[in-house]
Amino acid sequence: MRLEHIQKTFQKNPTYHSDRCEKHSMEHIIWKQQSICPRCFLEQQDQQLQEQIEGQYKKSQKMKKYNTLYHSSLVSDSTILKATMESYKPTCEEERRNKQIILECIQRYKQGEIFNVILQGLQGTGKSHLAYSILKELNETAEYKISSLFISVEDMLRKIRASFQDKESKYTENYFVDLMSGVDFLVLDDLGAETGAIKTDKKATDFVQRVLYAIGTTRQDKPTILTTNLTGKALFSMYDRKLVSRLLKNPKYIIFKESKDKRISSSPF
Ligand SMILES: [Zn+2]
Known part of the structure; x- marks a missing residue:
């Protein structure tokens, strides 16, 4: 039953096509004219997260430097x-x-x-x-x-x-x-x-x-x-x-x- 339902959905909706990612040799659907390989998508997200973390780390290191005068001085x-x-x-x-x-x-x-x-x-x-x-x-x-x-x-x-x-x-x-x-x-x-x-x-x-x-x-x-x-x-x-x-x-x-x-x-x- 379920499979049929999915099949119908695909047939009804002409925007669904499939594609293959060259990098991951992975078959995936084309959704609204966009070809997105799930693994490429995850990699992109990973990279964005990584960049965000690095940015935050650099910022906190800078703040640490700046705050040394105010946090560690002895007067x-x-x-x-x-x-x-x-x-x-x-x-x-x-x-x-x-x-x-x-x-x-x-x-x-x-x-x-x-x-x-x-x-x-x-x-x-x-x-x-x-x-x-x-x-x-x-x-x-x-x-x-x-x-x-x-x-x-x-x-x-x-x-x-x-x-x-x-x-x-x-x-x-x-x-x-x-x-x-x-x-x-x-x-x-x-x-x-x-x-x-x-x-x-x-x-x-x-x-x-x-x-x-x-x-x-x-x-x-x-x-x-x-x-x-x-x-x-x-x-x-x-x-x-x-x-x-x-x-x-x-x-x-x-x-x-x-x-x-x-x-x-x-x-x-
Ligand atoms: Zn891919």
């Missing part, structure tokens, strides 16, 4: 996260000049130049603000093509130290070294503060040297931006010479020595 002061070049308001000639130099550095970075920036000077002159702004400017104008990361050295070392006790913690020495080695642009914020008293000649512990050395080694061909209250001389006496030389390789120094402490001058007493 000691959350107001830094709002910092932009526009919101940095110079209060003296030196700050105006330094802001201009930084804008020039950003342009050079955008052209693919590789060099390090050292923001050195008194506390409270907005070095961290400026360092974060550099990353934000690069991140927001790179069309998801670069990754950047802001790391407060002191907070990072505290987290690594805590991971020695807490075996569940993901913030291990390897975690940070991998993260900081991989990004295109890195800020190491407030180097030297982790040793506590700045004016003592206390040597950084071996563990700190090891972490910084790994970063310096893996970032030879990637820009690193450093902020510190310490002078070059103090850095050299505190850390291994080779380590400092690597971190300060091909540097652009931006020095703040006149600027007043913004935090002190804005306090009411």
Whole structure:
């Protein structure tokens, strides 16, 4: 009964014809003047799906890069996260000049130049603000093509130290070294503060040297931006010479020595 029914349908409907796929040697019907081999049809669908998945993967990889700054940074002061070049308001000639130099550095970075920036000077002159702004400017104008990361050295070392006790913690020495080695642009914020008293000649512990050395080694061909209250001389006496030389390789120094402490001058007493 069924077969007859189908036969009738075919006879009644002149648009049904058959064809043979050369690729799959498969007999199939022609439906509304279209010759579609079922296997070719499945292959096409497969390919479309594959392309869709690849597209989504590429997009998610791009978003991952872009989001590194916002998801993986470690800041000691959350107001830094709002910092932009526009919101940095110079209060003296030196700050105006330094802001201009930084804008020039950003342009050079955008052209693919590789060099390090050292923001050195008194506390409270907005070095961290400026360092974060550099990353934000690069991140927001790179069309998801670069990754950047802001790391407060002191907070990072505290987290690594805590991971020695807490075996569940993901913030291990390897975690940070991998993260900081991989990004295109890195800020190491407030180097030297982790040793506590700045004016003592206390040597950084071996563990700190090891972490910084790994970063310096893996970032030879990637820009690193450093902020510190310490002078070059103090850095050299505190850390291994080779380590400092690597971190300060091909540097652009931006020095703040006149600027007043913004935090002190804005306090009411
Ligand atoms: Zn086919």
